[in-house]
Amino acid sequence: MGDDRDTELADALAEVGRRVGQAMTDALERIRPTFGALAEVANRPEVRAVIERAEKAMRRRPCLCFCSWAHPADRGVCEMFDAVITAPYSSDWLGDVDVPLCAPCAAARAAHEFAEPRP
Numbered sequence: 513m514g515d516d517r518d519t520e521l522a523d524a525l526a527e528v529g530r531r532v533g534q535a536m537t538d539a540l541e542r543i544r545p546t547f548g549a550l551a552e553v554a555n556r557p558e559v560r561a562v563i564e565r566a567e568k569a570m571r572r573r574p575c576l577c578f579c580s581w582a583h584p585a586d587r588g589v590c591e592m593f594d595a596v597i598t599a600p601y602s603s604d605w606l607g608d609v610d611v612p613l614c615a616p617c618a619a620a621r622a623a624h625e626f627a628e629p630r631p
């Protein structure tokens with residue numbers, strides 16, 4: 513008798529497992545066309561243009577000048593997302609690194625250093 517019940521339970525579990533598996537398959541089948549459509553949209557020229565423009569914007573280097581420390585008199589000149597040159601910078605914990613700077617900052621730093629040469 514007990515054996516029969518165990519078999520029933522096993523059958524029931526197997527049935528549940530089969531249904532869950534089927535439901536997952538159905539869900540994936542339903543999602544798949546959406547992914548296909550997305551890939552198609554991403555390949556359209558007007559969409560590619562937008563993506564390329566975003567990538568170009570991401571590539572712009574931010575100015576990493578410490579304005580208030582490097583040129584306190586001209587703090588407002590910074591063009592924060594338009595670094596055009598790098599300046600060597602020595603730091604105790606970073607060693608010698610090249611720091612991206614925007615043009616106005618580079619000029620302001622040069623002026624500041626010229627006015628107050630550091631030891």
Ligand SMILES: [Zn+2]
Pocket residue numbers: 577578579580582583590617
């Ligand atoms: Zn600056």
Ligand SMILES: [Zn+2]
Pocket residue numbers: 575576577589590591592613614615616617
């Ligand atoms: Zn700057």
